[in-house]
Amino acid sequence: MLTISNSVTIADWEIDISQIRAQGSGGQNVNKVASAVHLRFDIQSSTLPPIYKERLMALSDQRISKEGVVIIKAQSYRTLELNKEDALARLKALIQSAGKQQKMRRPTKPTKGSQRRRVDHKTRKGKTKSLRGKVSIS
Incomplete structure (x- = not known):
């Protein structure tokens, strides 16, 4: 059982998870490739909550068909167990990223009020800076 969050488990x-054997004559990385793992997870037939399914399907990720x-696919470790753990950790991270609600982006254009405040601040700062060091005689 893979626990994603308090309320979501798989x-x-x-x-x-299937073990992929190396094809061909081998070489230096025979052990590494011989322990490769392919993890397959069907989103639609899973027991995930509907909101997770929708967000996973909406993600633009190469791993999702x-x-x-x-x-x-995991083949960075020499042992099969470590590759299985790595694949499960990556699946968990993918589902967790779909579970997080996207933050609202700041509008690209500043508001009229913020533009006005910025201009006022700049001109006020410029006036005080230009008067620095000057003595006024009255």
Whole structure:
């Protein structure tokens, strides 16, 4: 079982992890490639809450196909167990990123009020700066 958050968990039967064997004659990285793992997770048939499914499908990620299947390849470690853990951690991070609500972006154009305040501040600052060091005789 993979726990994403307090309310979201994924059962083991929903995640398909297969070991990929190296093809070809080998070389220096035979052990590394021989322990490669492909993790397959179907978003649509999973028990995730609907909001997670919608956000995952809306993500622009190469690992998510149009049909809603997540495929994660892990082969950076020499042992199969470490590669499985790495693939599960990446799936968890992907689902967690979909669970977070996107922050509202600041409007690209400043408001009229903020523009006015900025100009007022600049001119006031410029006036005091130009009068610095000058003595007024009255």
